[in-house]
């Protein structure tokens with residue numbers, strides 16, 4: 001079983017490269033670290049980059065995870081192949097584009113493209129935000145699943161993730177002490193559902209809430225507090241309907257807590273998503289009853 005060290009990057013194919021970059025800089029608050037004609041690299045922490053927007057929607061979405069060593073990467077590739085999973089080793093050019101020494105690529109059962117990498121580039125330059133959003137790190141992604149149980153089995157059985165909690169069938173999965181680095185949300189198609197950045201404190205969330213509204217950005221959910229991780233959050237829409245999330249105070253398990261934690265089962269109802277009473281404008285977070293009310297209204 002693979003032992004994912006950390007989430008590293010997300011690659012987002014887009015036909016609106018300039019607009020996505022402008023949004024990431026001016027609204028999200030990320031630092032542009034590199035731009036060429038085909039791609040733009042941005043970050044919200046000291047790593048080389050967290051998001052790479054790639055020219056062309058056909059490039060799709062990709063999530064990259066770091067393996068602690070090259071040997072572990074090789075082992076993961078061999079195990080996947082033995083299990084009959086189609087694994088492709090990245091070319092030198094693909095590795096260079098991702099700023100990593102080595103990489104493999106495969107898909108989860110829904111078809112989400114996943115890359116495991118070794119020795120991703122560290123940066124000697126301090127992260128310099130483009131606006132004072134208070135971002136402290138890139139932290140997790142929400143991933144769309146067309147078959148939650150099958151994908152959950154793949155993420156836990158092949159990639160070593162552990163379930164922290166469920167909302168109905170949606171599993172919030174951890175790969176270290178942080179409550180989740182991946183969350184699988186039921187959807188009609190595969191792809192990245194949302195991209196999360198941690199911010200320092202709840203004041204950052206509230207400041208951004210006012211700022212985003214002033215800027216005419218569509219708020220998707222919040223401000224609120226998740227019942228699951230305890231994080232205070234704010235979700236909003238960017239270009240291509242991509243959802244971004246700021247949150248703070250996500251639960252971090254101690255080693256002992258992690259050892260004894262039993263995942264909790266939440267029902268698909270509003271208080272499972274937000275304990276403060278905020279209602280999501282996010283289809284995947286709404287119950288069927290809410291969905292029909294919204295459409296009828």
Ligand SMILES: O=C/C=C/C(C(=O)O)=C(/O)C(=O)O
Nearest residue numbers: 142183226228229231272273
């Ligand atoms: O309620 C839905 C989302 C929950 C959380 C959380 O508990 O922090 C997320 O951020 C997530 O699943 O992405």
Ligand SMILES: [Fe+2]
Nearest residue numbers: 142194196245
């Ligand atoms: Fe999230």
